[in-house]
Amino acid sequence: MRIKYSIPIVFFVALVIIEKENNIISRVSDKLALKQTPQTLVQPSRPASARPKANVSVTSQGKRSSDFMLMKRRLEDYSDYRPAAAAAAAVTSRRKDILLLATTRTGSSFVGEFFNQQGNNMFYLFEPLWHVEKMLTLDTGGTNATAAAKAYRDVLQKLFLCDFSLLESFIDPLPVDHVTASLFRRGSSSSLCGEAVCSPFVKGVFERYHCGNRRCGPLNLTLASETCREKEHRAIKSVRVRQLETLRPLAEDPRLDLKFIQLVRDPRAVLASRMVAFAAKYKNWKQWAADGDVHVDDDEVKKLRSNCNNIRMSAEMGLRQPAWLRGRYMLVRYEDVARFPMRKASQMYKFTGVPFTPQVKAWILKSTQASKEAGGIYSTQKNSTEQVEKWRFKLPFKIVQVVQKVCGPTLKLFGYKFVTSEEMLTDKSISLIEDIL
Structure with missing residues:
Protein backbone atom coordinates (compact mmCIF):
# COMPACT_ATOMS: atom_id res chain seq x y z
CA MET A 1 0.00 0.00 0.00
CA ARG A 2 2.79 2.39 0.87
CA ILE A 3 4.40 1.79 -2.52
CA LYS A 4 1.05 2.24 -4.24
CA TYR A 5 0.53 5.79 -2.83
CA SER A 6 4.18 6.87 -2.77
CA ILE A 7 4.60 6.77 -6.58
CA PRO A 8 1.87 9.40 -7.31
CA ILE A 9 3.18 11.58 -4.49
CA VAL A 10 6.73 11.51 -5.88
CA PHE A 11 5.40 12.25 -9.36
CA PHE A 12 3.43 15.26 -8.07
CA VAL A 13 6.42 16.64 -6.17
CA ALA A 14 8.60 16.28 -9.27
CA LEU A 15 6.10 18.28 -11.33
CA VAL A 16 6.14 21.07 -8.76
CA ILE A 17 9.96 21.21 -8.75
CA ILE A 18 10.14 21.26 -12.55
CA GLU A 19 7.60 24.07 -12.73
CA LYS A 20 9.59 26.14 -10.23
CA GLU A 21 12.83 25.57 -12.14
CA ASN A 22 11.14 26.64 -15.38
CA ASN A 23 9.98 29.85 -13.73
CA ILE A 24 13.49 30.51 -12.45
CA ILE A 25 15.03 29.86 -15.87
CA SER A 26 12.44 32.13 -17.45
CA ARG A 27 13.26 34.96 -15.06
CA VAL A 28 17.01 34.55 -15.60
CA SER A 29 16.52 34.60 -19.38
CA ASP A 30 14.50 37.80 -19.09
CA LYS A 31 17.29 39.43 -17.08
CA LEU A 32 19.92 38.35 -19.57
CA ALA A 33 17.83 39.77 -22.39
CA LEU A 34 17.57 43.09 -20.57
CA LYS A 35 21.32 43.18 -20.00
CA GLN A 36 22.01 42.46 -23.64
CA THR A 37 19.63 45.11 -24.95
CA PRO A 38 22.15 48.03 -24.76
CA GLN A 39 24.58 46.05 -26.92
CA THR A 40 22.03 45.72 -29.70
CA LEU A 41 21.08 49.38 -30.01
CA VAL A 42 23.09 49.77 -33.20
CA GLN A 43 21.73 47.54 -35.93
CA PRO A 44 23.43 47.92 -39.34
CA SER A 45 20.36 46.50 -41.10
CA ARG A 46 18.00 49.00 -39.46
CA PRO A 47 16.20 51.09 -42.11
CA ALA A 48 17.25 54.72 -42.34
CA SER A 49 13.67 55.87 -41.81
CA ALA A 50 13.61 54.20 -38.40
CA ARG A 51 16.77 55.88 -37.12
CA PRO A 52 16.44 58.91 -34.84
CA LYS A 53 17.11 62.23 -36.57
CA ALA A 54 19.48 64.88 -35.26
CA ASN A 55 18.04 67.22 -32.61
CA VAL A 56 14.71 65.36 -32.52
CA SER A 57 14.38 65.32 -28.76
CA VAL A 58 16.19 65.91 -25.51
CA THR A 59 16.50 62.12 -25.16
CA SER A 60 18.42 61.74 -28.44
CA GLN A 61 20.66 64.69 -27.55
CA GLY A 62 21.33 63.14 -24.16
CA LYS A 63 22.25 59.83 -25.73
CA MET A 122 56.68 43.77 -37.55
CA PHE A 123 55.10 42.61 -40.81
CA TYR A 124 53.08 45.52 -42.19
CA LEU A 125 50.73 45.57 -45.19
CA PHE A 126 49.43 48.75 -46.80
CA GLU A 127 45.90 48.53 -48.26
CA PRO A 128 45.88 44.93 -49.55
CA LEU A 129 42.08 45.19 -49.94
CA TRP A 130 42.60 47.64 -52.80
CA HIS A 131 42.82 44.63 -55.13
CA VAL A 132 39.59 43.16 -53.74
CA GLU A 133 37.67 46.41 -54.15
CA LYS A 134 38.95 46.89 -57.68
CA MET A 135 37.92 43.37 -58.70
CA LEU A 136 34.44 43.71 -57.15
CA THR A 137 33.69 47.21 -58.46
CA LEU A 138 30.49 47.30 -60.51
CA ASP A 139 29.89 49.20 -63.73
CA THR A 140 28.08 51.84 -61.67
CA GLY A 141 31.29 52.52 -59.73
CA GLY A 142 30.07 50.98 -56.46
CA THR A 143 30.30 47.52 -54.95
CA ASN A 144 27.87 44.93 -53.67
CA ALA A 145 28.17 45.70 -49.95
CA THR A 146 27.38 42.17 -48.77
CA ALA A 147 29.76 40.45 -51.18
CA ALA A 148 32.51 42.98 -50.55
CA ALA A 149 32.23 42.70 -46.76
CA LYS A 150 32.62 38.92 -46.90
CA ALA A 151 35.55 39.13 -49.31
CA TYR A 152 37.31 41.77 -47.20
CA ARG A 153 36.85 39.66 -44.07
CA ASP A 154 38.12 36.44 -45.66
CA VAL A 155 41.15 38.07 -47.29
CA LEU A 156 42.14 39.82 -44.05
CA GLN A 157 41.81 36.58 -42.11
CA LYS A 158 44.12 34.78 -44.55
CA LEU A 159 46.66 37.60 -44.54
CA PHE A 160 46.88 37.66 -40.74
CA LEU A 161 47.67 33.96 -41.04
CA CYS A 162 50.39 34.82 -43.60
CA ASP A 163 48.47 33.14 -46.40
CA PHE A 164 48.50 35.18 -49.64
CA SER A 165 46.64 32.62 -51.76
CA LEU A 166 43.21 34.27 -51.56
CA LEU A 167 44.62 37.74 -52.21
CA GLU A 168 46.37 36.37 -55.31
CA SER A 169 43.00 35.57 -56.90
CA PHE A 170 42.10 39.29 -56.79
CA ILE A 171 45.36 40.64 -58.26
CA ASP A 172 45.13 41.69 -61.89
CA PRO A 173 46.91 40.38 -63.86
CA LEU A 174 47.02 37.08 -61.96
CA PRO A 175 50.44 36.27 -60.48
CA VAL A 176 52.47 33.66 -62.35
CA ASP A 177 53.99 31.02 -60.07
CA HIS A 178 53.08 33.31 -57.13
CA VAL A 179 55.13 36.19 -58.56
CA THR A 180 53.57 39.59 -59.31
CA ALA A 181 54.74 43.02 -60.43
CA SER A 182 51.37 44.59 -59.62
CA LEU A 183 50.92 44.53 -55.84
CA PHE A 184 49.35 47.85 -54.82
CA ARG A 185 51.75 50.23 -53.05
CA ARG A 186 54.33 47.54 -52.33
CA GLY A 187 56.85 50.26 -51.56
CA SER A 188 54.72 51.43 -48.61
CA SER A 189 55.50 48.22 -46.75
CA SER A 190 59.05 47.87 -45.52
CA SER A 191 58.37 44.16 -44.99
CA LEU A 192 57.83 43.68 -48.73
CA CYS A 193 61.00 45.54 -49.67
CA GLY A 194 63.37 43.84 -47.29
CA GLU A 195 66.35 41.83 -48.39
CA ALA A 196 64.53 38.52 -47.84
CA VAL A 197 61.89 39.36 -50.47
CA CYS A 198 63.96 41.51 -52.80
CA SER A 199 64.39 39.27 -55.82
CA PRO A 200 66.88 40.20 -58.57
CA PHE A 201 65.79 43.09 -60.76
CA VAL A 202 64.43 41.94 -64.11
CA LYS A 203 65.19 44.28 -66.99
CA GLY A 204 62.16 45.14 -69.07
CA VAL A 205 59.63 44.20 -66.35
CA PHE A 206 57.69 47.26 -65.27
CA GLU A 207 56.69 47.34 -61.61
CA ARG A 208 54.34 50.26 -60.98
CA TYR A 209 54.53 50.16 -57.19
CA HIS A 210 58.24 49.57 -56.81
CA CYS A 211 60.36 49.74 -53.67
CA GLY A 212 61.95 53.09 -53.04
CA ASN A 213 64.88 52.06 -50.86
CA ARG A 214 66.29 49.35 -53.14
CA ARG A 215 65.92 48.06 -56.68
CA CYS A 216 63.92 44.84 -56.49
CA GLY A 217 62.35 42.61 -59.07
CA PRO A 218 58.70 41.43 -59.02
CA LEU A 219 57.39 40.30 -55.64
CA ASN A 220 57.46 36.59 -54.86
CA LEU A 221 54.39 36.07 -52.67
CA THR A 222 55.72 32.75 -51.40
CA LEU A 223 58.75 34.56 -49.98
CA ALA A 224 56.44 37.25 -48.60
CA SER A 225 54.44 34.58 -46.80
CA GLU A 226 57.58 33.06 -45.31
CA THR A 227 58.79 36.47 -44.16
CA CYS A 228 55.40 37.13 -42.58
CA ARG A 229 55.60 33.92 -40.54
CA GLU A 230 59.07 34.85 -39.31
CA LYS A 231 57.90 38.20 -37.90
Whole structure:
Protein backbone atom coordinates (compact mmCIF):
# COMPACT_ATOMS: atom_id res chain seq x y z
CA MET A 1 0.00 0.00 0.00
CA ARG A 2 2.79 2.39 0.87
CA ILE A 3 4.40 1.79 -2.52
CA LYS A 4 1.05 2.24 -4.24
CA TYR A 5 0.53 5.79 -2.83
CA SER A 6 4.18 6.87 -2.77
CA ILE A 7 4.60 6.77 -6.58
CA PRO A 8 1.87 9.40 -7.31
CA ILE A 9 3.18 11.58 -4.49
CA VAL A 10 6.73 11.51 -5.88
CA PHE A 11 5.40 12.25 -9.36
CA PHE A 12 3.43 15.26 -8.07
CA VAL A 13 6.42 16.64 -6.17
CA ALA A 14 8.60 16.28 -9.27
CA LEU A 15 6.10 18.28 -11.33
CA VAL A 16 6.14 21.07 -8.76
CA ILE A 17 9.96 21.21 -8.75
CA ILE A 18 10.14 21.26 -12.55
CA GLU A 19 7.60 24.07 -12.73
CA LYS A 20 9.59 26.14 -10.23
CA GLU A 21 12.83 25.57 -12.14
CA ASN A 22 11.14 26.64 -15.38
CA ASN A 23 9.98 29.85 -13.73
CA ILE A 24 13.49 30.51 -12.45
CA ILE A 25 15.03 29.86 -15.87
CA SER A 26 12.44 32.13 -17.45
CA ARG A 27 13.26 34.96 -15.06
CA VAL A 28 17.01 34.55 -15.60
CA SER A 29 16.52 34.60 -19.38
CA ASP A 30 14.50 37.80 -19.09
CA LYS A 31 17.29 39.43 -17.08
CA LEU A 32 19.92 38.35 -19.57
CA ALA A 33 17.83 39.77 -22.39
CA LEU A 34 17.57 43.09 -20.57
CA LYS A 35 21.32 43.18 -20.00
CA GLN A 36 22.01 42.46 -23.64
CA THR A 37 19.63 45.11 -24.95
CA PRO A 38 22.15 48.03 -24.76
CA GLN A 39 24.58 46.05 -26.92
CA THR A 40 22.03 45.72 -29.70
CA LEU A 41 21.08 49.38 -30.01
CA VAL A 42 23.09 49.77 -33.20
CA GLN A 43 21.73 47.54 -35.93
CA PRO A 44 23.43 47.92 -39.34
CA SER A 45 20.36 46.50 -41.10
CA ARG A 46 18.00 49.00 -39.46
CA PRO A 47 16.20 51.09 -42.11
CA ALA A 48 17.25 54.72 -42.34
CA SER A 49 13.67 55.87 -41.81
CA ALA A 50 13.61 54.20 -38.40
CA ARG A 51 16.77 55.88 -37.12
CA PRO A 52 16.44 58.91 -34.84
CA LYS A 53 17.11 62.23 -36.57
CA ALA A 54 19.48 64.88 -35.26
CA ASN A 55 18.04 67.22 -32.61
CA VAL A 56 14.71 65.36 -32.52
CA SER A 57 14.38 65.32 -28.76
CA VAL A 58 16.19 65.91 -25.51
CA THR A 59 16.50 62.12 -25.16
CA SER A 60 18.42 61.74 -28.44
CA GLN A 61 20.66 64.69 -27.55
CA GLY A 62 21.33 63.14 -24.16
CA LYS A 63 22.25 59.83 -25.73
CA ARG A 64 24.78 61.42 -28.06
CA SER A 65 26.19 63.44 -25.20
CA SER A 66 26.61 60.27 -23.15
CA ASP A 67 28.22 58.55 -26.15
CA PHE A 68 30.82 61.30 -26.35
CA MET A 69 31.46 61.14 -22.61
CA LEU A 70 31.90 57.37 -22.96
CA MET A 71 34.39 57.91 -25.78
CA LYS A 72 36.18 60.53 -23.73
CA ARG A 73 36.44 58.24 -20.71
CA ARG A 74 37.69 55.34 -22.83
CA LEU A 75 40.40 57.53 -24.34
CA GLU A 76 41.44 58.97 -20.97
CA ASP A 77 41.24 55.87 -18.80
CA TYR A 78 42.90 52.72 -20.09
CA SER A 79 41.67 50.59 -17.20
CA ASP A 80 39.23 48.93 -19.62
CA TYR A 81 42.19 47.56 -21.55
CA ARG A 82 44.36 46.44 -18.64
CA PRO A 83 42.89 42.94 -18.20
CA ALA A 84 43.65 42.12 -21.82
CA ALA A 85 47.07 43.75 -21.56
CA ALA A 86 47.89 41.75 -18.45
CA ALA A 87 46.87 38.52 -20.15
CA ALA A 88 49.04 39.42 -23.12
CA ALA A 89 51.99 40.20 -20.87
CA ALA A 90 51.75 36.73 -19.35
CA VAL A 91 52.61 35.25 -22.74
CA THR A 92 55.31 37.62 -23.95
CA SER A 93 56.15 35.57 -27.02
CA ARG A 94 52.58 35.54 -28.36
CA ARG A 95 52.11 37.27 -31.69
CA LYS A 96 50.08 40.50 -31.87
CA ASP A 97 47.76 41.21 -34.80
CA ILE A 98 46.74 44.83 -35.45
CA LEU A 99 44.12 46.13 -37.88
CA LEU A 100 44.05 49.89 -38.47
CA LEU A 101 40.59 50.83 -39.80
CA ALA A 102 39.85 54.22 -41.34
CA THR A 103 38.43 55.95 -44.41
CA THR A 104 40.32 57.83 -47.12
CA ARG A 105 41.97 61.15 -46.21
CA THR A 106 41.89 60.58 -42.45
CA GLY A 107 45.67 60.40 -42.00
CA SER A 108 45.70 56.60 -42.01
CA SER A 109 48.88 56.37 -44.11
CA PHE A 110 50.65 58.54 -41.54
CA VAL A 111 49.35 56.53 -38.58
CA GLY A 112 50.06 53.27 -40.40
CA GLU A 113 53.73 54.26 -40.50
CA PHE A 114 53.76 54.09 -36.70
CA PHE A 115 53.70 50.32 -37.20
CA ASN A 116 55.55 50.12 -40.52
CA GLN A 117 58.54 51.82 -38.87
CA GLN A 118 58.47 49.51 -35.86
CA GLY A 119 61.44 47.42 -36.91
CA ASN A 120 62.36 43.92 -37.97
CA ASN A 121 59.72 42.17 -35.84
CA MET A 122 56.68 43.77 -37.55
CA PHE A 123 55.10 42.61 -40.81
CA TYR A 124 53.08 45.52 -42.19
CA LEU A 125 50.73 45.57 -45.19
CA PHE A 126 49.43 48.75 -46.80
CA GLU A 127 45.90 48.53 -48.26
CA PRO A 128 45.88 44.93 -49.55
CA LEU A 129 42.08 45.19 -49.94
CA TRP A 130 42.60 47.64 -52.80
CA HIS A 131 42.82 44.63 -55.13
CA VAL A 132 39.59 43.16 -53.74
CA GLU A 133 37.67 46.41 -54.15
CA LYS A 134 38.95 46.89 -57.68
CA MET A 135 37.92 43.37 -58.70
CA LEU A 136 34.44 43.71 -57.15
CA THR A 137 33.69 47.21 -58.46
CA LEU A 138 30.49 47.30 -60.51
CA ASP A 139 29.89 49.20 -63.73
CA THR A 140 28.08 51.84 -61.67
CA GLY A 141 31.29 52.52 -59.73
CA GLY A 142 30.07 50.98 -56.46
CA THR A 143 30.30 47.52 -54.95
CA ASN A 144 27.87 44.93 -53.67
CA ALA A 145 28.17 45.70 -49.95
CA THR A 146 27.38 42.17 -48.77
CA ALA A 147 29.76 40.45 -51.18
CA ALA A 148 32.51 42.98 -50.55
CA ALA A 149 32.23 42.70 -46.76
CA LYS A 150 32.62 38.92 -46.90
CA ALA A 151 35.55 39.13 -49.31
CA TYR A 152 37.31 41.77 -47.20
CA ARG A 153 36.85 39.66 -44.07
CA ASP A 154 38.12 36.44 -45.66
CA VAL A 155 41.15 38.07 -47.29
CA LEU A 156 42.14 39.82 -44.05
CA GLN A 157 41.81 36.58 -42.11
CA LYS A 158 44.12 34.78 -44.55
CA LEU A 159 46.66 37.60 -44.54
CA PHE A 160 46.88 37.66 -40.74
CA LEU A 161 47.67 33.96 -41.04
CA CYS A 162 50.39 34.82 -43.60
CA ASP A 163 48.47 33.14 -46.40
CA PHE A 164 48.50 35.18 -49.64
CA SER A 165 46.64 32.62 -51.76
CA LEU A 166 43.21 34.27 -51.56
CA LEU A 167 44.62 37.74 -52.21
CA GLU A 168 46.37 36.37 -55.31
CA SER A 169 43.00 35.57 -56.90
CA PHE A 170 42.10 39.29 -56.79
CA ILE A 171 45.36 40.64 -58.26
CA ASP A 172 45.13 41.69 -61.89
CA PRO A 173 46.91 40.38 -63.86
CA LEU A 174 47.02 37.08 -61.96
CA PRO A 175 50.44 36.27 -60.48
CA VAL A 176 52.47 33.66 -62.35
CA ASP A 177 53.99 31.02 -60.07
CA HIS A 178 53.08 33.31 -57.13
CA VAL A 179 55.13 36.19 -58.56
CA THR A 180 53.57 39.59 -59.31
CA ALA A 181 54.74 43.02 -60.43
CA SER A 182 51.37 44.59 -59.62
CA LEU A 183 50.92 44.53 -55.84
CA PHE A 184 49.35 47.85 -54.82
CA ARG A 185 51.75 50.23 -53.05
CA ARG A 186 54.33 47.54 -52.33
CA GLY A 187 56.85 50.26 -51.56
CA SER A 188 54.72 51.43 -48.61
CA SER A 189 55.50 48.22 -46.75
CA SER A 190 59.05 47.87 -45.52
CA SER A 191 58.37 44.16 -44.99
CA LEU A 192 57.83 43.68 -48.73
CA CYS A 193 61.00 45.54 -49.67
CA GLY A 194 63.37 43.84 -47.29
CA GLU A 195 66.35 41.83 -48.39
CA ALA A 196 64.53 38.52 -47.84
CA VAL A 197 61.89 39.36 -50.47
CA CYS A 198 63.96 41.51 -52.80
CA SER A 199 64.39 39.27 -55.82
CA PRO A 200 66.88 40.20 -58.57
CA PHE A 201 65.79 43.09 -60.76
CA VAL A 202 64.43 41.94 -64.11
CA LYS A 203 65.19 44.28 -66.99
CA GLY A 204 62.16 45.14 -69.07
CA VAL A 205 59.63 44.20 -66.35
CA PHE A 206 57.69 47.26 -65.27
CA GLU A 207 56.69 47.34 -61.61
CA ARG A 208 54.34 50.26 -60.98
CA TYR A 209 54.53 50.16 -57.19
CA HIS A 210 58.24 49.57 -56.81
CA CYS A 211 60.36 49.74 -53.67
CA GLY A 212 61.95 53.09 -53.04
CA ASN A 213 64.88 52.06 -50.86
CA ARG A 214 66.29 49.35 -53.14
CA ARG A 215 65.92 48.06 -56.68
CA CYS A 216 63.92 44.84 -56.49
CA GLY A 217 62.35 42.61 -59.07
CA PRO A 218 58.70 41.43 -59.02
CA LEU A 219 57.39 40.30 -55.64
CA ASN A 220 57.46 36.59 -54.86
CA LEU A 221 54.39 36.07 -52.67
CA THR A 222 55.72 32.75 -51.40
CA LEU A 223 58.75 34.56 -49.98
CA ALA A 224 56.44 37.25 -48.60
CA SER A 225 54.44 34.58 -46.80
CA GLU A 226 57.58 33.06 -45.31
CA THR A 227 58.79 36.47 -44.16
CA CYS A 228 55.40 37.13 -42.58
CA ARG A 229 55.60 33.92 -40.54
CA GLU A 230 59.07 34.85 -39.31
CA LYS A 231 57.90 38.20 -37.90
CA GLU A 232 56.69 38.46 -34.32
CA HIS A 233 53.80 40.86 -35.03
CA ARG A 234 51.53 41.72 -37.97
CA ALA A 235 49.71 44.94 -38.85
CA ILE A 236 47.40 45.82 -41.73
CA LYS A 237 45.96 49.20 -42.70
CA SER A 238 42.66 49.42 -44.58
CA VAL A 239 40.22 52.17 -45.57
CA ARG A 240 37.74 49.80 -47.21
CA VAL A 241 35.88 48.05 -44.38
CA ARG A 242 32.51 49.74 -43.93
CA GLN A 243 31.28 48.12 -40.72
CA LEU A 244 33.33 46.87 -37.80
CA GLU A 245 30.72 44.21 -37.02
CA THR A 246 31.50 42.34 -40.26
CA LEU A 247 34.94 41.50 -38.82
CA ARG A 248 33.63 39.71 -35.74
CA PRO A 249 34.83 36.26 -37.00
CA LEU A 250 38.41 37.60 -36.99
CA ALA A 251 38.14 38.69 -33.36
CA GLU A 252 36.77 35.27 -32.43
CA ASP A 253 39.39 33.30 -34.39
CA PRO A 254 41.54 31.54 -31.76
CA ARG A 255 44.52 31.60 -34.13
CA LEU A 256 44.62 35.40 -33.97
CA ASP A 257 45.15 37.92 -31.19
CA LEU A 258 43.57 40.81 -33.04
CA LYS A 259 43.31 44.43 -31.89
CA PHE A 260 41.22 46.99 -33.81
CA ILE A 261 42.26 50.65 -33.96
CA GLN A 262 39.63 52.86 -35.59
CA LEU A 263 41.00 56.17 -36.82
CA VAL A 264 38.46 58.97 -37.35
CA ARG A 265 38.67 62.58 -38.52
CA ASP A 266 36.37 65.60 -38.70
CA PRO A 267 34.10 64.88 -41.74
CA ARG A 268 34.45 68.52 -42.84
CA ALA A 269 38.23 68.14 -43.00
CA VAL A 270 37.90 64.81 -44.80
CA LEU A 271 35.68 66.33 -47.48
CA ALA A 272 38.04 69.28 -48.00
CA SER A 273 40.97 66.89 -48.43
CA ARG A 274 39.09 64.61 -50.82
CA MET A 275 38.07 67.54 -53.02
CA VAL A 276 41.79 68.12 -53.61
CA ALA A 277 43.05 64.53 -53.76
CA PHE A 278 40.14 63.12 -55.80
CA ALA A 279 39.14 66.18 -57.82
CA ALA A 280 37.50 64.19 -60.64
CA LYS A 281 35.24 62.25 -58.27
CA TYR A 282 34.30 65.36 -56.31
CA LYS A 283 33.59 67.70 -59.20
CA ASN A 284 30.00 68.24 -57.98
CA TRP A 285 31.26 69.42 -54.60
CA LYS A 286 33.82 71.67 -56.26
CA GLN A 287 31.10 73.19 -58.41
CA TRP A 288 28.86 73.74 -55.39
CA ALA A 289 31.75 75.34 -53.53
CA ALA A 290 32.26 77.71 -56.44
CA ASP A 291 28.66 78.80 -57.01
CA GLY A 292 27.25 78.24 -53.51
CA ASP A 293 24.28 76.24 -54.80
CA VAL A 294 24.27 72.85 -53.03
CA HIS A 295 21.91 70.10 -54.19
CA VAL A 296 21.15 68.32 -50.91
CA ASP A 297 19.27 65.51 -52.70
CA ASP A 298 22.24 64.70 -54.92
CA ASP A 299 23.69 61.18 -54.70
CA GLU A 300 27.01 62.62 -53.55
CA VAL A 301 25.37 64.15 -50.48
CA LYS A 302 23.58 60.85 -49.75
CA LYS A 303 26.91 59.06 -50.06
CA LEU A 304 28.46 61.43 -47.53
CA ARG A 305 25.61 60.76 -45.10
CA SER A 306 26.05 56.99 -45.52
CA ASN A 307 29.81 57.21 -44.94
CA CYS A 308 29.31 59.22 -41.76
CA ASN A 309 26.70 56.78 -40.49
CA ASN A 310 28.97 53.78 -41.12
CA ILE A 311 31.84 55.39 -39.23
CA ARG A 312 29.61 56.38 -36.34
CA MET A 313 27.90 52.98 -36.01
CA SER A 314 31.25 51.17 -35.99
CA ALA A 315 32.55 53.50 -33.29
CA GLU A 316 29.39 53.15 -31.20
CA MET A 317 29.71 49.40 -31.32
CA GLY A 318 33.39 49.54 -30.37
CA LEU A 319 32.78 51.94 -27.50
CA ARG A 320 30.03 49.76 -26.06
CA GLN A 321 32.55 46.90 -25.86
CA PRO A 322 30.41 43.82 -26.60
CA ALA A 323 31.99 40.57 -25.42
CA TRP A 324 33.74 39.87 -28.73
CA LEU A 325 35.37 43.33 -28.75
CA ARG A 326 36.22 43.65 -25.07
CA GLY A 327 39.83 44.74 -24.77
CA ARG A 328 40.21 44.66 -28.57
CA TYR A 329 38.99 48.10 -29.66
CA MET A 330 40.55 51.55 -29.52
CA LEU A 331 39.21 54.77 -31.02
CA VAL A 332 41.69 57.44 -32.14
CA ARG A 333 41.00 60.91 -33.56
CA TYR A 334 43.39 62.12 -36.25
CA GLU A 335 43.36 65.60 -34.73
CA ASP A 336 44.82 64.22 -31.48
CA VAL A 337 47.48 62.29 -33.39
CA ALA A 338 48.41 65.42 -35.35
CA ARG A 339 48.69 67.58 -32.22
CA PHE A 340 50.26 64.99 -29.91
CA PRO A 341 51.85 62.34 -32.18
CA MET A 342 54.30 60.89 -29.67
CA ARG A 343 51.71 60.63 -26.91
CA LYS A 344 49.10 59.01 -29.14
CA ALA A 345 51.61 56.60 -30.66
CA SER A 346 52.65 55.55 -27.15
CA GLN A 347 49.01 54.93 -26.22
CA MET A 348 48.42 52.85 -29.35
CA TYR A 349 51.48 50.73 -28.68
CA LYS A 350 50.43 50.25 -25.07
CA PHE A 351 47.01 49.11 -26.24
CA THR A 352 48.40 46.61 -28.76
CA GLY A 353 51.03 45.23 -26.39
CA VAL A 354 53.84 45.76 -28.91
CA PRO A 355 57.09 47.46 -27.80
CA PHE A 356 57.31 51.18 -28.69
CA THR A 357 60.77 51.20 -30.25
CA PRO A 358 63.26 54.10 -30.50
CA GLN A 359 63.10 53.64 -34.27
CA VAL A 360 59.42 54.61 -34.30
CA LYS A 361 60.02 57.57 -32.00
CA ALA A 362 62.79 58.88 -34.25
CA TRP A 363 60.58 58.56 -37.33
CA ILE A 364 57.74 60.46 -35.63
CA LEU A 365 60.03 63.32 -34.61
CA LYS A 366 61.39 63.59 -38.14
CA SER A 367 58.05 63.26 -39.94
CA THR A 368 55.95 65.64 -37.85
CA GLN A 369 58.34 68.54 -38.20
CA ALA A 370 58.70 68.47 -41.97
CA SER A 371 58.81 71.73 -43.93
CA LYS A 372 55.90 72.92 -46.07
CA GLU A 373 57.76 71.85 -49.20
CA ALA A 374 58.15 68.23 -48.07
CA GLY A 375 56.04 65.70 -49.96
CA GLY A 376 52.69 66.04 -51.72
CA ILE A 377 49.09 65.21 -50.91
CA TYR A 378 49.98 61.55 -50.29
CA SER A 379 53.12 62.24 -48.28
CA THR A 380 53.47 60.96 -44.71
CA GLN A 381 56.02 63.69 -43.90
CA LYS A 382 54.21 66.90 -43.00
CA ASN A 383 54.02 69.47 -40.24
CA SER A 384 51.20 67.59 -38.54
CA THR A 385 49.90 70.43 -36.36
CA GLU A 386 49.27 72.57 -39.46
CA GLN A 387 47.08 69.88 -41.03
CA VAL A 388 44.42 70.10 -38.31
CA GLU A 389 43.11 73.58 -39.21
CA LYS A 390 43.80 73.83 -42.95
CA TRP A 391 40.30 72.76 -44.01
CA ARG A 392 38.73 75.78 -42.31
CA PHE A 393 40.28 78.07 -44.94
CA LYS A 394 39.45 75.86 -47.93
CA LEU A 395 35.83 74.85 -47.39
CA PRO A 396 33.13 77.51 -47.97
CA PHE A 397 30.67 78.04 -45.13
CA LYS A 398 27.78 76.83 -47.32
CA ILE A 399 29.48 73.45 -47.79
CA VAL A 400 30.32 73.26 -44.09
CA GLN A 401 26.63 73.70 -43.27
CA VAL A 402 25.70 70.77 -45.53
CA VAL A 403 28.27 68.48 -43.89
CA GLN A 404 27.06 69.49 -40.44
CA LYS A 405 23.48 68.71 -41.45
CA VAL A 406 24.11 65.21 -42.84
CA CYS A 407 26.92 64.22 -40.45
CA GLY A 408 25.63 65.91 -37.29
CA PRO A 409 25.46 62.80 -35.06
CA THR A 410 28.97 61.79 -36.13
CA LEU A 411 30.40 65.23 -35.36
CA LYS A 412 28.79 65.21 -31.91
CA LEU A 413 29.92 61.69 -31.03
CA PHE A 414 33.57 62.45 -31.77
CA GLY A 415 33.57 65.87 -30.14
CA TYR A 416 33.76 68.18 -33.16
CA LYS A 417 32.10 71.57 -32.61
CA PHE A 418 29.57 73.02 -35.05
CA VAL A 419 30.35 76.23 -36.95
CA THR A 420 27.55 78.81 -36.84
CA SER A 421 28.96 81.61 -39.01
CA GLU A 422 31.60 82.39 -41.63
CA GLU A 423 33.50 84.44 -39.05
CA MET A 424 33.60 81.51 -36.63
CA LEU A 425 34.81 79.20 -39.39
CA THR A 426 37.99 81.16 -40.03
CA ASP A 427 38.64 82.38 -36.48
CA LYS A 428 41.72 80.44 -35.35
CA SER A 429 41.20 81.52 -31.75
CA ILE A 430 38.11 79.29 -31.62
CA SER A 431 38.90 75.59 -31.43
CA LEU A 432 36.45 73.23 -33.12
CA ILE A 433 37.77 70.20 -31.25
CA GLU A 434 36.59 69.09 -27.82
CA ASP A 435 39.60 68.38 -25.63
CA ILE A 436 39.73 64.77 -24.46
CA LEU A 437 43.39 64.50 -23.46
